[in-house]
Amino acid sequence: MDLHLNNHVALTFGGASGIGRAIAREFAAEGANVAILDRSSATEQAAADIGEETGALVIGLVCDVTDYVQVQSAVASIYKQLGPPRHMVYAAGMGSGKFGFPFWNLEPADWQRVIEVNLIGAVNAAHAVGPLLAEAKAGSMLFISSVAGQIGSQTDPPYSAAKAGLINFAQCAAKDLARHNVRVNTICPGMVQTPLNKSVWQAWHDQQPVEARLSYEEWATSKVKAMCPLGKWQTPQDIAALAVFLASERAANITAQTMNVDGGWVMR
DSSP: OSSTTTTTTEEEETTTTTTHHHHHHHHTTTTTTTEEESSSSTTTHHHHHHHHHHOEEEEEEETTTTOOOOOOOOHHHHHHHHOOOOOEEEEEOOOOOOSSSSGGSSOOGGGHHHHHHIHHHHHHHHHHHHHHHHHOOOOEEEEEEOHHHHHHHSSSHHHHHHHHHHHHHHHHHHHHHHHTTTTEEEEEOOOOOSSSHHHHHHHHHSSSGGGGGHHHHHHHHHHHHHHHOOOSOOOOOHHHHHHHHHSSSGGGGGGGGGGEEEESSSSH
16 A cells, blocks of 8 residues: 655654564655664664665664653754654553562552653653654654553553553644644554563563463463454554554544554453
């Protein structure tokens, strides 16, 4: 499908792996010029690989989303190299690394970094990019949240709460940017095989008695069957397909929406 994204500049925060990488690649496959921003040392290699696969112009910048000065500097660098941004995707995220049921299994100190990455990082990115989109009177923002942000997941309360805050912030941003013809939406993935998903299993696994432990494959398969009516994993590519559609003019009248790609897990 030609979504008419040729030569649009798309910024993907958290784009070196997982869902963020799949979205960056999908933008590149649609002809966009892509910047990947990630704290990973593999960021530049990820950009090079996607550029080679798609033939698109893709650059990678190492950037800590929790450092606003770094984010501002990275966005300024992208502007100089690629031109004004047209689309921003925030796909950076992390869990607490602990099994949070009941919530007092965690300490209040376990919350800070999770909120900084999942929520404050998104705010930093939006502050750096939003005024540029408003000035251009065109473009889109997309935040990758989670079904956990809608259902109060007991698995990792800091992650769940931060993702809920992200949904609300996206709605605020959508209202602010609507008069500038900039659309803001949120995608909530369900069960996706990513390093973050595996870390959730590891935290659960380590707290179980030996006789109750399951391998990652056993745990994930049983959870998918129990939670998703379609009975199958969601993939990073599933999320990426919706992400680029929402960035395109085919979604010109869609803003302030939270869309689930979760196999039917959460029903509205």
